[in-house]
Amino acid sequence: MSLKRYILKRILYSFVLLFFALTLNFIIFRMAPGNPIQIVASGMRLEPEQVERLIELWGLQEPLHVQYVRYLKSTLTWDFGYSYNSLEPVGREIMERLPNTLLLMGVSLFFAITFGTVFGIYAAYKRGSLFDLTSVSISLFSYALPTFWMGLLMIYVGGYVFGLFPLAGTMSRPPPLDPIVRIFDLAWHLFLPGLTLFLFQYGAWLLMMRSTLLEALHEDYITTARAKGVSERGVLFKHAFRNAMLPLVTNIALQIPGLLNGAILTETVFSWRGLGLYTWSAIQFTDYPVLQALFYIFALVTIVCNLIVDVVYGYIDPRIQY
Amino acid sequence: MNLLEVSDLKVYYHTTKGVVKAVDGVNFIVEEGTSVGLAGESGCGKTTLGLSFLKLLPENGMIEGGSLIFEGDDIYSLDEKDFRVNVRWNQISMIFQGAMNALNPVFKVEDQIAEAIKLHSTKTKKSERLATARDLLKRVDIDPTMGRHYPHEFSGGMRQRAMIAMALACDPQLVIADEPTTALDVIVQKQLMDLLRRLKAEMNLSMVVISHDISVLAELCDYLNIMYAGRIVEWGGIEGVFENPRHHYTHGLISTFPTVEDKERKSTFEFIPGAPPNLLDPPLGCRFHPRCPAATEICRQEPTPELREISEKHYVACHHPRGDLH
Amino acid sequence: MIKRSKVEKTIGLLILITLFLPILPVMAEDEVELTGPWADELFFKIYLNPEVEYLALKTGDINLMDWELPAEKVADALADPNIVTDSTADLGYYLIDINCQRWPTSDVHFRRALAHLVDKARIETDILQGFGYALDSPVPVVLGGWANPDIRTYEYSAALAAAELDLGGFTDTDADGIRNDPITGDNMADVLFFIRIDDPERKQAGEWLAAELKALGVPIEGELAVERSVCSNAVMDTPAGEWNVYTGGWGLGRDPDHLADFYHSKEFDPECIGGWRGYNYPGFVNSTFDYWADLLKTASTFEDTKEAAFMCQEIIAEQVPGIPMYGHIGVKAYRVEWTDLVNAVGTGINSWWSTYNMHPAAQDYGGRIEYGIKSDIETLNVMTAAWTYTWEVLDKIYESPYTNNPYDLADDWGWLAESWEIEDWVSPTGVDGIKITFHFVEDAIWHDDVPFTAEDMEFTYNYIMEQGIPRYASSTQFIEDVVLVDDYTLEVYQDTTSYFAFHYINIPVLPKHIWEDVGDDWQDYDPVAEGELIGLGPWKFVDYVAGEYVHLVANEDYWKFPDRFYQGLSMAEIGQAKSLSMLRAQLAAANLAVEVQAESISELSSQFTDFQASALELIGSSVDSIGDLADNIEALDANIGTLDAEIVSLTSDISGIETQTSNLQAGLSSASNLGYASIGIAILVGAIAIFMSRRES
Ligand SMILES: Nc1ncnc2c1ncn2[C@@H]1O[C@H](COP(=O)(O)OP(=O)(O)OP(=O)(O)O)[C@@H](O)[C@H]1O
């Protein structure tokens, strides 16, 4: 089979999976306890007509299969209906928050991968050295630290004690007018949450890079390379690294759901207005339409990441059978 | 003149349980243009000896003593870089066991061969190197266009041929082949042996062939070394050793070895009673004495018997060699 | 027993003392004229983490914050010279709920016995420790005159409780240490006792009560310790009603009509048709009570309503469908750089009145109030906004017909409607109702300079009723008709005679010229995006960035207080938008100055002679006043003495806030459980994805 057909097949397959996730997502929320009217009506008393209106708003009066089609349509068009809590359109809320989350996750992921792999490779290269020992301990430590606590510590030290960084938010309030200054302002606000989320991931990347490299270094082809006269550095960076890359790429896809978890905590601590924070508040209010939309997005992200990994694998791992 | 002369080589592995004396005072000679076999039970230190020629030992393996003279130079005294650039592959190359893993799975075969050339003749152009690589593939009966493929697309036999082609890439004076045919089926084994024999003749190669399968050595080698528990117990011309094994261990090995044509009887060494010794704590005296039918009190005492020339170019390390009168 | 440090206990005591200053007798503070806005800007900063918001108060990033400080933060705030704290009682109370439908709590003697076993003094001293106060009526003292001071109270006494049990026939006839059931004669079945463990205060109070009961020989099943969700399911949401005693709590509004809601038999829904057992989940059914509860909601005069409220409280005290235990006291904080904040009853120092009246301590006007709020704004659409923090913003922008004395919830103050009349009225269908005639002020203008008229208010009521807007459903539920009399007079007809009906209709006025175009679109309407967030209030909307801030500026044309910019002449900073009114002000001032100067020349001489005369007079009168002063000092001494006595008498204890922290933590942990569940699902899907894709390849 050609690479093209392989990719097509993966895409098709991802769609099937997505459909499966969509359906599961629908079923889970139909089975969830509590009815929306009760959730909305907490704190106000509703007349029967009002209750009817709300039921209509969420289409709850319709038979399940009609609701399902409605749900499919609203999900696939990124409309997502209305929040139980704010009665606002969920799609709009999500689009507003998406860029902030992408920025926070993207930047921290980028630096975590970069620093994690570079230091991981170096630690593997200098295995047993003081550098190796310290970076492994630091990684284990940062990996084990609770993110929420870490974030608060950062705010306390960086924001309060030294006053170097802002305590909350994505921008100065009110924000600077000059667009260039605004970019710096954003970076300044991104620093602490970014660092927190970076530390959330960094250790895992370093440890994984180091261990896959060390594993690769015990393979027979490494002895062959050494026998050929390849230098220690060449062995590490060319022969071992190319092989260690493969699990690394898989790991990116596997890390994303965990990263979302970290983002929920980080965004909450830092008042960073993104999807994580949205998830947190939706959970607080048992806001099912919002949670349903977010779960769908998380599933979508996971599936897309897997698809990307599969495709990238197709290119970088010659052993993949199409 | 001897191409390679190893004297009193000691290679120990340092483990948490203690020191594994995998090679313990080995003397070993390869004459130019000859191929020398190295046989022995599994775990007796054959691979360790082979790897130590190229200083490729695992991290915990140390060369604790002895010297290695190659073409008159003491190559162990070279610094690391010199050794890497000049000795490895350039003078001594190696054919590893033919399993999947000896070739790097993520690089094309021809690139891996070309890499070996590049490392030792940096001035060549890439296209030249690739052309040479394809030539080499042709020499080992592989379609040169296959070079563009990855190792996993090769069959086991092809991979081993590619390995051989790679070993020849820098025109080495000595090729070490560690179990070149193990784990391959009989027909492929035979083809490979033919290939090695042909190449040896064509290129006047000097070779060290390591195998626990003595029949392979019988077909390929001019001389044979028998190793037991980290020591060479007998060596000599192939015919001499085969027809008149003087060490009791050698006798045991040879007496029932299967021929290449008769490989169904795979069980090779079962008949030697007892198990090979633990190299962490080898027996005092002759290391073979617990299993030896002719052992006497002297065999159990130190010092361990040294190799001595028992007839022309035939050495044995035994207090009571076979054929000697007691 | 809840552990608190010595410092915290001392603080609790201090809080209790400061608290009772405003809420005991309504003091003379309503005489102080509250005016504003004095600050130039009102800037809401959104913090989603309360810890961080508090740090922001400490650094001065905000001047005022919205949430109550937990005990350990109170200690810190008191030690911080930049922070001022003030306390207020919450609108709410905690009680022992008793199931009147299940044996043996259906027996009134048993319930009274329970009431004798609640040691409120100990709750005050050992649990609340200053952050709360004991109460006997379901109408807490913050509701002002509605609380009946003469109801039956139950002295804490095991002996009296035992006597009540004996009276009910729950005697230990077989002398095995367990009281016997008067009906079966056997040992009593277990009493089902639900204790909320997510709230340490209620947990402690509940455990004490359970222990007392056991000591009296009443068997209890397990003191069923439960989280909020479990309890609401077992106690409130299932028809079975398998419970006897529960540690409950309620938040309240400004009116005492909750008395009727909580215990009227029609609010009891044993089949859970409405999704739960109703407000009256204890299932208290008493026709006399129903009579007074109906009257409470239909009486049209204050006197009649108050009598009904008092009777309801008496019956509750007699019949004990619940045992009121205590109310909370909260401490809130602001920065020392600001002054003249208003600690309104039920809200505290971050009240509407504070933002209206406060100004920097160093000057009489100007500055930017930076107000930290601990949640995002959901929407600034006044028709859908349901969220407390959204209303923190919206109630600064919109105005309602009237308001109430910040120090007395029962005292209505005219506002947009200067005055009103309430008359009896009979609807065409013969239902008794009331007619309310509002007389609105004539000089109010909307933020976009369109004049306000009664038509806007008429439109608002009609719009809400036509569109059936859920948020205002209860506000307009009794409105029969709205009639516009003239530009500033509006009649509202309600088909209820309830005294509180007048409170229901006090809702923010919509600008008709904007909302008539919104029409059916109210659900999706985004006034910010449309640039149409137009109100009447003291603050004008400038800018909102979701999750970050809301920016309001002072309304220089605020109808209630047009003098603002004559007094605060620091126009330089205020900018061009205000220049017109500034010029007007300056012109007036200049004119005045010219007149005054002309006059003053002629007047100066006469003034001089006047002055001479008055100086002589002054000398005479000051001799008198020295005498007066001496008297005053004596009176003051006496006052100080009584105050001291009060302080000593208020040795009761305190607490409350730690409870909220733990509530919050419990909430957070259940939230994060759900969070993990959600991540779990995502991972599950991911795992399935990976697993299947691996299998594929
Ligand atoms: N890295 C190592 N650390 C410790 N001991 C080792 C190590 N490598 C090999 N050994 C031990 O050294 C001894 C010799 O091993 P070696 O691989 O040289 O034997 P061999 O004769 O090649 O055996 P085979 O026929 O199985 O390949 C064995 O006892 C083996 O267990």
Ligand SMILES: [Mg+2]
């Ligand atoms: Mg070996």
